[in-house]
Amino acid sequence: MFLCGTFLQFLFCIPTVSLAENSVANANSCGQITAPLTPEEKTYASAAWQYFVNNYQANTGFTNSTNNYPSGTLWDIGNYLMALNAVRWLDLIKQSEFDSRLNKFLTNFANLKLFENALPNKVYNAANGQMTDYGNKPVEKGLGWSALDVGRILAAFHIIRTCHPQYKEWLNGIIAKWQVARSLKDDQLYGAAVLPDGKTLLVQEGRLGYEEYAARGYELWGFKAPKALALEPFKFVEVNGVQIPVDTRDYQTTNANNYVVSESYILDGIEFGLEGYLKVYAANLLEAQKRRFESTGQLTAVSEDNLDQPPYFIYNTVYSNGVAWAAITEKNVAKPEFRNISTKAAFGWRYLYPDNPYAQKIFDAVKDLREPKGGGFYAGLYEETKQTNKSLTGNTNGLIMEILYYKARGNRPLIGGSGVSFAKMPSGGKSTPAQSNSPDATSKAPAQNPPPSSSTKNPPQNPPPSSSTKNPAQNPPASSTSTAQVNQPSSSPALKITPISPVGTPQAPPKLPNPLTVVQRRYAQAAWNYFQANSQSATGLISDRSDVKGATLWGLGDYLAALNAAWALEIISPKEFDSRTRQLLGALAQIPLFAGELPSRGYDPQTLQPVDYGGNPVPEGTGWSGLDVGRLLAALYSLKTDHPEYAEAIDRIVLDWSYLRVVRDGILFSATVIKDKNERSLPRVNPETRLGYEEYAARAFQLWGFDIDKSAVGGKYKTASVEGVEVPIERIRTDTKSKVNQYTVSNPFLLYALEFGLDPQMRSLFTAIYQAQAQRYRHTETLTASATTLIERQPYTIHSSIIAQNQPWMALGDDGQPLPEGRLVSSAVAFAYYALLPEDSYTQELIKAITDLYNPLLGFYEGFYEKTGKTALGSTSSTNSMILQSLLYTATKQQPLIRPNTAMNSPWWQAITQSDSGRGLPNTASQKSQFVNNSPKNYWITVKDGNQP
Missing domain, CATH: 1.50.10.140 (Glycoside hydrolase 144 (GH144))
Structure with missing residues (x-):
């Protein structure tokens, strides 16, 4: 034919x-x-x-x-x-x-x-x-x-x-x-x-x-x-x-x-x-x-x-x-x-x-x-x-x-990129997408507004011309053409925060003993860009996670730690550091306190009004978290140690808070709100018993002089065998019968090691947790970096545990339900283990697997799924903060990031010396010596190929 x-x-x-x-x-x-x-x-x-x-x-x-x-x-x-x-x-x-x-x-x-x-x-x-x-x-x-x-x-x-x-x-x-x-x-x-x-x-x-x-x-x-x-x-x-x-x-x-x-x-x-x-x-x-x-x-x-x-x-x-x-x-x-x-x-x-x-x-x-x-x-x-x-x-x-x-086609491109060219990513430029990595945040799905409905009205359809070319050639010069502009839609009014008063000329950081390589600097810049992307210019607050408009105290602690690391690594200028710090301190001085005691569990970063973990307004607040308060106290302590010019403003902020119910009889507590049958909001205060997080937060309270020995590292721990290693699963205690969803993850132990160093008992906990993950890799070739991470879809929070519910390598949602396909290899955990144990063969495998999981303009992703290798596209302040801290730890030749501070003349210590004044302050400044005397400098561990020294 x-x-x-x-x-x-x-x-x-x-x-x-x-x-x-x-x-x-x-x-x-x-x-x-x-x-x-x-x-x-x-x-x-x-x-x-x-x-x-x-x-x-x-x-x-x-x-x-x-x-x-x-x-x-x-x-x-x-x-x-x-x-x-x-x-x-x-x-x-x-x-x-x-x-x-x-x-x-x-x-x-x-x-x-x-x-x-x-x-x-x-x-x-x-x-x-x-x-x-x-x-x-x-x-x-x-x-x-x-x-x-x-x-x-x-x-x-x-x-x-x-x-x-x-x-x-x-x-x-x-x-x-x-x-x-x-x-x-x-x-x-x-x-x-x-x-x-x-x-x-x-x-x-x-x-x-x-x-x-x-x-x-x-x-x-x-x-x-x-x-x-x-x-x-x-x-x-x-x-x-x-x-x-x-x-x-x-x-x-x-x-x-x-x-x-x-x-x-x-x-x-x-x-x-x-x-x-x-x-x-x-x-x-x-x-x-x-x-x-x-x-x-x-x-x-x-x-x-x-x-x-x-x-x-x-x-x-x-x-x-x-x-x-x-x-x-x-x-x-x-x-x-x-x-x-x-x-x-x-x-x-x-x-x-x-x-x-x-x-x-x-x-x-x-x-x-x-x-x-x-x-x-x-x-x-x-x-x-x-x-x-x-x-x-x-x-x-x-x-x-x-x-x-x-x-x-299974999301396979119709043509693919093998036969065509793509420009290289240009250097420079910042970006922004918007998380809660608070250890007790339930991270519910973002609040969702109903989508607009289509109208049934059917206006007459005139014969339209054909569609225009996509991006027409430059037209021949024309006579005057309208260039009327479209105003960007206004968002809900944000609260404008007045920063604290200037405290002097911004200071450049000291020279680092082990400066970052070009590649490490690229990682640090990417991690910092998360905070650039999710910053509210009016308040200075940062959203904990990129897909929910909300900030927790834990997340603000992450931000402060990241801010200090970015300054020390010279990722940002001293002027930017000072500007951001003064604005954040101004916001902390103004945030509403739950029941007039302590900061609430979550805030809208635009208005500073209390919200739940889904970003939904809760005017009366949702209680306070002793763990989150501890995280922020650690960051504030580090800030005033490295930058004493902010010490007075920091102390004035924390002196406004009441500690009567957060620390009692040497134990750390948190407050939640329940509803009775008449819809009344009833606060309830219970001990914090989450493994690792309790110890980390208690250490932070100790920096400020609190006697919190029953929550600090110590006593005996129940263990279970995982990959032939005795891994801690909970503290053996008689001081409380409180039970929470116990699971063992790496995050708090790594944060403890990076910031405080490892005293002997924490070292034993840390080493067992790490060895179990390294042994799993040796036995199964499954890369493992167990952590609590966030994803952008249900169930929004995943606890990829070392052990939970007496089952090794279980992944759980916040509701305690197993998620067999949900295990993630955490970007932050990989960076932290490598910073702490750079000579170890397993940490070297981890870091190679994780370093490309970032958007140069938006920050590092949470990690990748163990089974599929697919990237988990969520981004959080916690992950990017820990990566920055890990890089700073490397640059300081493995020195703990929080240094002892012996200054006793600040408003905080003066208030303790004078009286309690009804705020639950420590009874005596003698507790101040705890951190100095127990400095971890003599206890640092060296682990080679996963073998405990």
Whole structure:
């Protein structure tokens, strides 16, 4: 069977290809469906494909860019090819239908008139193949070409020739007719535009995001554009506390928009994989949208989209032309009333980050936005009116088809990164996503606002023009154009904290005996960037975890320890250290106290109002934690020791607190709140008995002179055999019958060792805990770094224990339920063990496995799952603080980070000497000598290859 045509230079007629004539093994990689669609996902795919069925032009084999409107941009022609490939491998159409459609398409596409006989015009009439303008009016000369659209269709052609090699030579023949080199100049992409006098103007095309994506399409066919693949020129701008990369070539200087949207990053992710910088920048983009939701309650998923009313097309951006959350037209006219929750963006983020709760939330808001008769997905939901944007487009539905195919492939990129280039991550730049690693924080799921509902009102849909090119070439100089700006939505008012008064000129840190290597400095900078990312500028507080807006006393202790380490390692300047310290101390002096005694368990970092562990407001507070107070006391003690200029302010803060119930009869206590049947809040005070955490907090109280010997390290411990090692599981005691969910993890013992050093009994506990993990690796080759860690999905907290409930290597949730697949290898624990035991062969294995688990702009992730090796994407202050402390410990040649302080003339010690004054202060300053006399300097252990000395 033959169809006449002239697309090949050496043939006048070409054969129609069918599977029967060119047999292709169905078992190629394109057909490897390792994660079949669920019934719901099959419904989504069928609806998205039906759009193309409904908008198919039988005369040409093309499809409409928008519903019932016979216009097609080159970009949208690429969308159709991507959808056609996806629907075949998802087995929603037969091979015969695929061949019929593709044969018709290629036959007519090969015969399209090219702009200046060089490259496809920007837009064609889908019904007859004529060159048109964007209003679908015939244009004899054409509009020019878009290099970005060419890059898009080159990527689509590559997928077709790879997944359906029987069409390879046909596609090669089509590309052979094009003068692709005309769209490349100075190693960049160049589009063509027609001036009013009819002359053709070549203009550099592309801005950060789409430019790199399109250049990779060119690379697949052997055309290089290295400057287009480079990230420069760009800068970072802060949007909702997140550092976003933005092209510096904005509308004001180049007459072309530099918008930052979701789609280019989603396309790169599902087609080429989130390689290199894309892994960071895509995560940042999603994080900024999540934070806008957290601060405004408005679900946010922005990208460019068609509209069902004038102006018919809008760029909903994270940032554009100097404005955050700008919603603009091609001419940079602000149209904030048309900001969308974009269906395609929500689908993309959901399947690129399947474990991200916010991605699931925006997906849930749009997943049912389908045309009632199943004719495709609507473009989205208007933010302002909550009505459905009923525009139906090939862009939305084609991308959804690609995304579902990506999912069915087991989240394997459709093309992959082996044949293309990715720019290196540039040095510098900060970022920001937003945790509670308090040992007694239950870390509930973040509070969730209900998503906006779609309206049933159906406004009349006017015939829309075809969708615009993704990032058009720089337009010829135009007359004055509106540059009205969109104001960023205001968040709930934050409390403005007045820092404590200046205490003198900020001091530079002393020289370290063992300065960081270049690699170690990179790790330290990444860990510090967590605190940069999650800082509330108005209050100085840091969220404990990146996915919950809340700060605990334990988390603030982590922050202070990290702040001091960053100063000592010269990651931040003395001026920044002083500014942050004075603001945090100002906030601590102002936070509400539970029952007028001690700081509550959690605070909103914007308002300083008490919240529960899910970030939900609890005006009366939720009690106080003796463990958390101990963590902060240790950090404050270290701060005033290393920086005595802050000592008076620190002592004034802790003198406001009452210790009458937190330390009694030598035991550490905590307070919780329960509700009776009448919904009254009833505080209850119980002893703290959590192994390791109790000992750590007690040591911190001892620094301040408290007699707390029954909670400090001492006495006898019950043990159990794990891997042939007697591991402590709880303290044997007669002073309380209190029972808690006991589990043995590394965190508190490592913190104790880093900060206080190891006295003989703590050394024996520490060594047993470490040896059990090292022996497990030797017996099973399973890397083990047992810790309490946080993740971004249920159950949100995982205790990867050494032993719990008399079972070794059990993972538990906060509710005590086993999580057999949940065990994590902790990033922080790996760093700490390596810092403490750098010559040990097992710690060397641990550190090699963990050092790439970070986002340079957002900090270290919690770790990776033992069974799968998959990264646990949560980030916390606790993990990043311990990593910084571990690096500082290494730089100080393994000296404990908290040094004894013999100064007795500060307000705290003066108050103790004068009287108790009803606050439960220590009875005598004699306790002060405890820490000095028991200095661990003579007790440091050396462990080689896991053998106890």
